[in-house]
Amino acid sequence: MARVFNFSAGPAMLPQVVIERAREEMLDWQGSGMSVMEMSHRGKEFMSIAAKAEADLRELMGIPSNYKVLFLQGGASSQFAMVPMNLLPGKGRADYINTGSWSKKAIAEAKRYGQVNLAAETSMTCPAQDALQLSADAAYVHYTPNETIQGVEFPYVPETGDIPLVADMSSTILSRPIDVSRFGVIYAGAQKNIGPAGLTVVIVREDLIGECLEGTPSMFQYKTHVDADSMYNTPPTYAWYLSGLVFDWLKNDIGGLDKMAEINERKAKKLYDAVDGSGFYANPVEPSCRSWMNVPFTLANADLDATFLEEAGKQRLTTLKGHRSVGGMRASIYNAMPEEGVDALVAFMADFEKRHG
Structure with a gap:
């Protein structure tokens, strides 16, 4: 059966090359006689896998030496709590920028542990730098660079002065180069641009590690995982291994994040041009804040949504239904989506409009 273009x-x-390599190594990883899934996380075989994955990620992102890289469980949602638990002590107050569904969830969780100042709140756009109402005494400033549901993406990195900037980069990490030194904490669930679900990458500046709110469980303390090299408990070893293969693909097959950014920008432009050049499709996001990764769009006649999805599926274009809170369609075009998939979607959209418009 031919593989589909999965816009989930x-x-x-x-x-595909990552999956193929994993298939080759499934039963016997490099002569070890066992699968990565069967390895002790403290054995020399897996320790070498873990070390290479971290080294490759550091190289790809240019992560400075005064930052720790953690490979954790719990998804990005666990970081909604871990961030305030680890960064609020001594301040008790943080600034949050609300641009969509994931920002709202992070804000709701942070309110359990301290005072939250809403520095800005927008819908289908992102606030300008001079519109941010930042607190002089905030422990940190949190934002979501890319909102997967609304398809809103910051075209800039907020300036926060000496206050640490915290970013939920789950849906945009590794899509282009960034200056890690501008952030205090970066966290990302793996299941969009890194690897399979079950792993969360956290990049945290060393000076932000150590102090926690009273009663913070050991598993929710960054220091616990830093001291144990992410091996305090059994980590998600196979997801870590697969993520390492993705890092290797980005380095050696793609040629780094500069090249990946060129591809991603080109893919997004093709899709937005198809939407904007049509009287049949529409995108609700302010053009300057449109996401490279998640492209929502609506049809002129919502009664045709089911037909669109059914016909797209027959063309091997899957998982295009928009989030239930927004409706319409959503094409997620992360790093692994080949340009061929976007071309196929654009061609289908044009044909569908011709027949149903």
């Missing part, structure tokens, strides 16, 4: 927002498609 997550878990998302993986590079």
